[in-house]
Amino acid sequence: MPPVGSRDWLRWPRDSDRPRFAYGADYNPEQWPRAVWEEDVRLMRRAGVNIVTLGVFSWSRLQPGPRTWDFGWLDDVMDLLHENGVAVDLATATASPPAWLTTAHPEVLPVTRTGETVGPGARQHWRPTSPVFRRYALQVTTALAERYGGHPALAAWHVNNELGCHNVHDYSDDAAAAFRAWLRDRYATVEGLNHAWATDFWSQRYTGWDQVLPPRLAASHVNPTQQLDFARFSSDALRDHLRAEREILHRLTPGIPVTTNFMVMGHTSAMNYADWAHEVDFVANDHYVLPEPGGADELSFSANLTGGLARGRPWFLMEHSTGAVNWRAVNPAKAPGEMARDSLLHVAHGADAVCFFQWRQSAGGAEKYHSAMVPHAGADSRVFRDVVELGRVLREDLDEVAGTGRLPARAALLVDWDSRWAVLRDSLPSSLLDVHDEALGWYRAFLEAGVRVDVLPTDADWEGYGLVVAPLLHVLPGATARRLTGYAEGGGHLVATYFSGIVDENDHVHLGGYPGPLRDLLGLRIEEFAPLREGERVALDDGSSGTLWSDRITVTAPETEVWARYADGPLAGGAALTRRPLPGGGSAAYVSTRLDGEHRTALLGRLLAGAGIGSELPEDLRGRVELAVRAGADAEYHFLANRTGEPVKLHHLPGTPLSGTAAGGEGGEDARVLAPRGVSVWRVPPRDPAG
Known part of the structure; x- marks a missing residue:
């Protein structure tokens, strides 16, 4: 655990230097009459709850008007929780502005790509770049810090809530002005912008900053680098709001850690959490398991990546569900055992806090059918009995595990946010590619092989791993290319996949043949892409088959080994899977198609063997x-x-x-x-x- 007095983890009100698991939920007492609060804390003690996130959506209660405040109810709740041994992760309440604010200042409301103004009535109806919203948000943040910074129940600050869940891309005039400022920072001059955006194409050249806009609805495909930069800017705008609230909290309450809840899950990709992780005192994450076959594998992948973002330090599972959610087309309850499995898989990958949305299932509102620790049926329910048992396991059986870090694996799997954004936009050789799906496919291959792997952002320290898989690393700046080359030439074993190394950080193609700066390292050259249509398959001569992509490969280095060739179609006889051994003992392999699960696992087995990495599990347990x-x-x-x-x-x-x-x-x-x-x-x- 971090040293006592640091801001790297929760400030426990009692016995603060003893490692323990945090266990609890989002708590919304403002939704209930005060008579329920006493029952809540009684049930919390029974369940072993020792922390709650409080006040997430309470702005309208705390500040009923521009110059009026009501802290009495929150004072009472904070005191009641402290008296019952429950610590508080106190939210800044800025996630959802009150009706009086949007009525007085409709200019804080976001604007869509097509020019429509998003109305109030839900949540996150605010522009990340609105100076008016920022002023009011920092005012309520300051008021909370001044009032509760010294409260003995306060364990951490929770900035906003799920930043960017619904408002990451705003196309308003505020966003346009902020986007121009961001671009000036990045490119310095209009000429620098013109070069980066390749504006001589389609006569898009700019002569003044006032001409530059967000990528709003256009007659055809919007400039691709403009799209990529807007994705970067949108993530940075939310990060800057996080910083603004955090700086107030650090200044007014210097001993209290500050976090915000990421959403490392599924295909959520709009926020660059590799960058954001440097802005919080500890990483917190929300995750909701996919109710489908393989959903637990995706949970493990996301938890593993969250551990990678946390750089080995303890991290906080801020939200997951005891059962059903409310926002899918069909919302099934979890089967017996799944709640505990989901919780402990997060713990396995470094979480030292297991919390749910929410404590008591709401009786009204948009999330009344979202499960909770205390369901509509009350404490006499299977869900609550499972909640009590999970609390006991964390408190008694696994108490000694709290405060430990995850043991590094010998293999790493890289995830790159720029590549995720670039591959999801238009004007590409194929619209069927997805970085998350490709990375998850490789992660499942590691699970099938029974081999541990650490999922890491590309800016992490991965040079010490024996094998590094970098799937769909489409955007490849020169500095990252040099790291990959140095890694393999220094004895590491690198695996690259199709459509990698294609463009630089400005989305300009690396000329001279694909995959750009990795050509010489891999010992091959590609002149033309050969993407596959949806449902189309291509056979390989080792008995495997691929989908989504294929490449017309020319092997350029005599030592490059061809492990499999295309067996049919226009590429028949051409190389499909290659590996180039390097003088320093390392290697560089290339996979030119999306292999099915069984054959990807078989290929991974060969790659692992070449890197000298084996499974730590008995053979009968692997997979x-x-x-x-x-x-x-x-x-x-x-x-x-x-x-x-x-x-x-x-x-x-x-x-x-x-x-x-x-x-x-x-x-x-x-x-x-x-x-x-x-x-x-x-x-x-x-x-x-x-x-």
Whole structure:
């Protein structure tokens, strides 16, 4: 854990230097009569809740008018929670402006790409670049900091809420002015902008900054670099709002950490969390599992990436669900065991806080059908009994795990936000590509192989890993290309995929043939892309097949090995999978198509073997069980998650089970059974660093 007195983690009101898991939820007492509050804290004690996020959507209660304030109810709640041993992650309440503010200042409302003004009546109806909104938001932030900065219940500050969930892209005049300022900062001169945006194409050349606008609705395809820069700007505008609130909180309450809840999940990609992670005292994340086959794998991928963003420090699972959500077309409840599995998978990847949206299920409003720790049925329910049991597991069985960090894997999987943005826009050889889907496909291959991998942003320190997979790294600045080249030439094993290394940071194509600055490293050259139509497949001569993409490859280095060739179609006989061994003992491999799961796993097995990386799991568990490892000074903690719908026997594993297993099956005391959707945690002696 961070040292006492640092701002790197929660400031616990009591016994602040003792590591422990935080457990709780978003709490909305303003939705309920005061008579319910006493029952709430009684049930919180029963469930082992020790922290709540408070005040997220309370601005209209706290400030009923421009010059009137009402803190009495919040004073009472803060005191009540403290008296009952519950710490508070206090929100700045700026996520949803009150009706009086948008009535008096409709100019704070966002504007869509087509010029429509977004009305109030939901949430996040504010422009990230509005100076009027910023003034009022910082006013309420200041008022809260001055009133509660010294309250003994205060454990952390929670800036806004899910920044950018609904208002990341604003096309208003405020946004246009801020965008121009951002571009001046980046390019200095209009000529610099013209070069970066290649404005001689389609006669888009600018002669003054006042001519530059956000990429609003146009007659045809909007300038691609303009689109990419607007994505960068939009993320930065929200980050700047985070900074503005954070600076007030740091100045007025210097000992209290500040965070905001990211949304590292699914295809959420509009906020560059690799950049944002440097702006908070600790990383917090919201995640909602996909209710479909493989949803737990995506949860693991997102939790792993959140751990990568946190750079190995403890991070806070701010929101997930006990059961159903309310915002999908169909919202099924979770099956027995899934709530605990989802929670512990986050813990496996470094979370030291497990919290839900929300504490008590709302009786009215847009999220009244969203599950909670206390459901509509009340405490006499399966959900609440499961909540109580999970609290017990975190508090009793896994108490010694709190404060440990995740043990680095030997392989890394890179995720790049610029590439995610660039591949999702128009005017590309294929609109079917998706960086998240490709990265998740490789992550599943690691799970099937039973090999741990760390999911990292491209700006992380990944040079020390034995194998680095960089899928769909489409935007490749020179500095990153040099890092990749130096990594492989220095003995590392690099895997690149199709449509990588194509453009620089200005979205200009690296000329001379694809994949640009990786050509010489990979020992190949591509003159033309060969994207595949939706549903089209291409066969390879090793028995595998690919979708989405193929490449017309010319092998240029005599030492480049062709591991598979195209077996049919116009590319028949051409190289499809290659690997170039390098003099320093490293290698650079290229995968020119999207392989199906089974054959991607087989290819990964060959790549891992070449890098000298094997599975830490017994052979019969590989693919059936996911392994994640946290490590403290005196022990490792192995999290084993059942990826199947059947019980799995854990024979002769080293160490001692702490939770999640039951004695039984063949082998007596040496055998344990891991239930379907179960997670088991084992204490294992630390490995020899020299080994």
